[in-house]
Amino acid sequence: MIFDLDGTLVDTPRGIVTTFAAVFAQLDLPTVDSGSIRATIGLPLPAAFAKVLGISEEESLVAKCVELYLSTFREIVLPKAPQLVFPGVFDGLRSLRENGFLLAVATSKFIFNAEALLVAAGVREEFSTVVGADQVSRPKPDPESGFLVLQRLGVPASNAVMVGDTTHDVLMARGAGMSSIGVTYGVHSVEQLLSAEPTRLVDSFPGVVQAVSEL
Incomplete structure (x- = not known):
């Protein structure tokens, strides 16, 4: 199972929006509405900042924003991480692992911040491997992150399922030839998730555990 x-x-979406706003304030950039920032969650940071700012990813300002974001995120969000874990995640991950599943993470976060967040949240030990956006040349929704996880764990796509809250996750799964479970409690709406045609759609993490047993 890849999460x-x-x-x-x-x-973390609220913390991400707060971090974006703090970065813009520190760089004396115009304020951006939270909806525009939230709409980029699930994209790699360079792509997200470029989209919000309306500039190319190659602009030096994007690199400056990303660098500042990484340090600001650690200051704002990491101390709160244990309280931000969704209901059912702790018990659900443990149950899945005890029932023989290999668990992994494929995220649009850079690997350093992804590892730091998982450790701060108290769930890092549940996962056999973590793939960050800066470890592949084409992050989600491209299937490369999924292929890298499968390669590391020696698992065929037919025996894997991707769990995520955005169409980027579902499309990555489809491109990699694996099943997908969309969760409705995150960033993308039910309508958005359905447009990507996930294998299952659930509204809670316990629902994820139930759905994978049916798959």
Whole structure:
């Protein structure tokens, strides 16, 4: 089982929006509405900042924003991480692992921040491997992250399922040839998730555990 991180395991979207706003304030950039920022969650940071700012990813300002974001996120969000884990995640991950599942994370976060968040949240030990956006040349929704997880764990796509809260996760799964479970409690709406045609759609983490037993 491969999990997305933000909006799937940990309720970080509000913290992400706050971090974006703090970065813009520190760089004396115009304020951006929270809806525009939230709409980029699930994309790699360079793509997200470029989209919000309306500039190319190659602009030096994007690199400056990303660098500042990484340090600011650690200051704002990491101390709150244990309280941000979604209901049912702790018990659900443990149950899945005890029942023989290999668990992994494929995230649009850079690997350093992904590892730091998982450790701060108290769930890192549940996962056999973690793949960050900076470890592949084409992050989600491209299937490369999924292929890398499967390669590391020696598991065929037919025996894997991706769990995530955005269409990026579902599309990655489809591209990699694996099943998918969309969760409705994260960033994308039910309508958005259904547009990507997930194998299952659930509204809670206990629902994820139930759905995978049916798959």
